[in-house]
Amino acid sequence: MIDRRSLLTAGGASLALAALGLPADALAAGGLTLSPPRPFSFERLVALAKSLGAKPYVADTSLPASVLERIDYDAHGKIKFNTDNALFKDGPGQFPVTFFHLGRYFQTPVHMYVLESAGGDGFAREIVYDASYFAMPEDSPARQLKDGAGFAGFRLQESRLGDQKKLPWQTNDWAAFLGASYFRAIGELYQYGLSARGIALDAALPDRAEEFPTFTRFYFEPPASDSSNSMTIYALLEGPSITGAYKFVLQRDKAVLMDIDARLFLRRDVGRFGLTPLTSMYWYSETVKPTGIDWRPEVHDSDGLAMWNGAGERIWRPLNNPTQTRASAFTDTNPRGFGLLQRDRGFDHYQDGVYYEKRPSLWVEPLGNWGEGSVQLIEIPTDDEIHDNILACWVPKAPATAGSSYNLKYRLHWSAEEPFPSPLARTVATRIGRGGQPGQPRPQGVRKFMVEFIGKPLESLPFGVKPELVLTASRGKFSYIFAEAVPNGVPGHWRAQFDFTAEGTEPVDMRLYLKNGEQTLSETWLYQFQPF
Structure with a gap:
C-alpha cells in the first residue's frame, strides 16, 4: 500500500528534485504525484527480469475486475487524459508524454516511472495514478479505482516546440504503447497502421494457446536537451513463460526509428518463439476479391512481406487472407532485414477516408548477427478489417527451452518505403x-x-x-x-x-x-x- 504522506508532488518538491539533479521543471506537469525515489539502471532492470524469470509467474490481481469490466468501449472512449498533466510538457526535450486509462480491454496495470536524469543511471520515481489526471463523466466507473492503480499505456506527443498551428502537440502523437506488449508509430505520412510487439509466443500452434506477455513497467528518461529528437524508454516484460528487460531509443525524424535492446529469460519451453514480431491487417486486395464483399477496391494495412536474406536475395511475398490459418517459414542465416510493407499508395485503390494508402511500412533491421532461423509468416482468415490477422517474426532455429536467455538488438523503421531499397525492379x-x-x-x-x-x-x-x-x-x-x-x-x-x-x-x-x-x-x- 502506498503511504500518501510520503509522496512528493511535482508542484511541491522542487528542492528535493534539484538535490537529485533533475531540473525542477522536468516534472512540472500540473500536479502529477510521484513516489519516493528508488535506484535504477538498465542493468538493475535486467537483473530484476532475470530474478523474476527464475520464479513462478504471479499475475497482478490487485484491481477490481468488476470495475474494469464496466469501463467498456464506450465508457473508455469518454475518458481523456488532460494534457495539462502531461509528463515533460514544459521540457526537458520536445515530446510530452500522456497516458491511457485502464478498462475492460486493458486490465493489467502498467506502472510508469520517471528517471531523475539522462543516462539511465540514478533514481526512478513512480507516477502514481490519480483519476484527476483524466477528464471523465461524473458517473464514470473509472472513478472507483483507487490512487496508485496504474495505467494502461502511454503516448509520445508531437513536439511542443514545433508549429502548434499545423501540428498541436496536445492532439497529435507519434508513438503509442498499449495492450500486452503492443506498440506502434506513425510513418512519414503521419498515419498509424500496423503494430509491433515485444514478443510473440506460441502463435498459431494447434496444441497450444498463444501467450501475450505484458509490459508491466515503463521508465522515461529525461532528454538531455530540448534540441534532442529522441526519447529513451525502458520496459519490464512479464508473462507465464518469459520475463524481459527492454531499452527503446525512439527517434522522431522523417520516419520514426526505434533502436531496441531486449534481454529475455524463459520460464518454460516455448513452441514458436517469435522475436521482433510485426502484426498487421490484410483483408483483400486486387489479387483476390470475392464479388460484392465490400464497396472498396482494397482494404489492408500491409500488402506484402519483404525480405532481404543473408545471401543477399530480395524477396517479395504478397499477403493472403486464407481459408484457414497458415504458417510459412523462410529459412535463413543472419538475415539483413524483413518487413511488412504497404506498397500500394494510390488513394483510388482504396477510396476510403481512413487513409489506407498512408499506412506505414515497418522494417526490421538486425543489429548484429542473428544466426540460423527463419522469418515466419502467419496468415489468419478474417472477414472484416477490425482484426489483425497477419504476423511476421524471426524464429531462431534452436529450441526455446526453459532457463534459456537471449540478447537481441534491432532497429525498427516506420516509414513509407523500405529503408534499404533494392536496385532491382x-x-x-x-x-x-x-x-x-x-x-x-x-x-x-x-x-x-x-x-x-x-x-x-x-x-x-x-x-x-x-x-x-x-x-x-x-x-x-x-x-x-x-x-x-x-x-x-x-x-x-x-x-x-x-x-x-x-x-x-x-x-x-x-x-x-x-x-x-x-x-x-x-x-x-x-x-x-x-x-x-
Missing part, C-alpha cells in the same frame, strides 16, 4: 483471374496470373527486348508464359503473365523473377496459391 501488383484465351472456352482449374514489376533494370532494356520469366512451383503446370510492357506509358513497368494448372487442392508455393540473359532484373516474387 520490385513487385507492385499480383492479379489472378480465369485462365485460357479470350474468346475461347475457359478451361476448368486453370488460373491466370499477372504479376507487375517496375524499376530501373526494366526501364533500361534495349528496344525490342523482353525479360525472361524464371518460374517454379511446388507442383502443377505452367502455360501461356510471356512478359509485356504495361500499356500505360510508364517506363520500366512490365507484367509477367502465365496460366497455372494446379494438381490437388493443397496450397502451392510459386517462385518467379525476371532476367535478361545472365542479368537478374527483379526481386524474387513468392506466392502461396490456394487452388479454388
Whole structure:
C-alpha cells in the first residue's frame, strides 16, 4: 500500500528534485504525484527480469475486475487524459508524454516511472495514478479505482516546440504503447497502421494457446536537451513463460526509428518463439476479391512481406487472407532485414477516408548477427478489417527451452518505403483471374496470373527486348508464359503473365523473377496459391 504522506508532488518538491539533479521543471506537469525515489539502471532492470524469470509467474490481481469490466468501449472512449498533466510538457526535450486509462480491454496495470536524469543511471520515481489526471463523466466507473492503480499505456506527443498551428502537440502523437506488449508509430505520412510487439509466443500452434506477455513497467528518461529528437524508454516484460528487460531509443525524424535492446529469460519451453514480431491487417486486395464483399477496391494495412536474406536475395511475398490459418517459414542465416510493407499508395485503390494508402511500412533491421532461423509468416482468415490477422517474426532455429536467455538488438523503421531499397525492379501488383484465351472456352482449374514489376533494370532494356520469366512451383503446370510492357506509358513497368494448372487442392508455393540473359532484373516474387 502506498503511504500518501510520503509522496512528493511535482508542484511541491522542487528542492528535493534539484538535490537529485533533475531540473525542477522536468516534472512540472500540473500536479502529477510521484513516489519516493528508488535506484535504477538498465542493468538493475535486467537483473530484476532475470530474478523474476527464475520464479513462478504471479499475475497482478490487485484491481477490481468488476470495475474494469464496466469501463467498456464506450465508457473508455469518454475518458481523456488532460494534457495539462502531461509528463515533460514544459521540457526537458520536445515530446510530452500522456497516458491511457485502464478498462475492460486493458486490465493489467502498467506502472510508469520517471528517471531523475539522462543516462539511465540514478533514481526512478513512480507516477502514481490519480483519476484527476483524466477528464471523465461524473458517473464514470473509472472513478472507483483507487490512487496508485496504474495505467494502461502511454503516448509520445508531437513536439511542443514545433508549429502548434499545423501540428498541436496536445492532439497529435507519434508513438503509442498499449495492450500486452503492443506498440506502434506513425510513418512519414503521419498515419498509424500496423503494430509491433515485444514478443510473440506460441502463435498459431494447434496444441497450444498463444501467450501475450505484458509490459508491466515503463521508465522515461529525461532528454538531455530540448534540441534532442529522441526519447529513451525502458520496459519490464512479464508473462507465464518469459520475463524481459527492454531499452527503446525512439527517434522522431522523417520516419520514426526505434533502436531496441531486449534481454529475455524463459520460464518454460516455448513452441514458436517469435522475436521482433510485426502484426498487421490484410483483408483483400486486387489479387483476390470475392464479388460484392465490400464497396472498396482494397482494404489492408500491409500488402506484402519483404525480405532481404543473408545471401543477399530480395524477396517479395504478397499477403493472403486464407481459408484457414497458415504458417510459412523462410529459412535463413543472419538475415539483413524483413518487413511488412504497404506498397500500394494510390488513394483510388482504396477510396476510403481512413487513409489506407498512408499506412506505414515497418522494417526490421538486425543489429548484429542473428544466426540460423527463419522469418515466419502467419496468415489468419478474417472477414472484416477490425482484426489483425497477419504476423511476421524471426524464429531462431534452436529450441526455446526453459532457463534459456537471449540478447537481441534491432532497429525498427516506420516509414513509407523500405529503408534499404533494392536496385532491382520490385513487385507492385499480383492479379489472378480465369485462365485460357479470350474468346475461347475457359478451361476448368486453370488460373491466370499477372504479376507487375517496375524499376530501373526494366526501364533500361534495349528496344525490342523482353525479360525472361524464371518460374517454379511446388507442383502443377505452367502455360501461356510471356512478359509485356504495361500499356500505360510508364517506363520500366512490365507484367509477367502465365496460366497455372494446379494438381490437388493443397496450397502451392510459386517462385518467379525476371532476367535478361545472365542479368537478374527483379526481386524474387513468392506466392502461396490456394487452388479454388
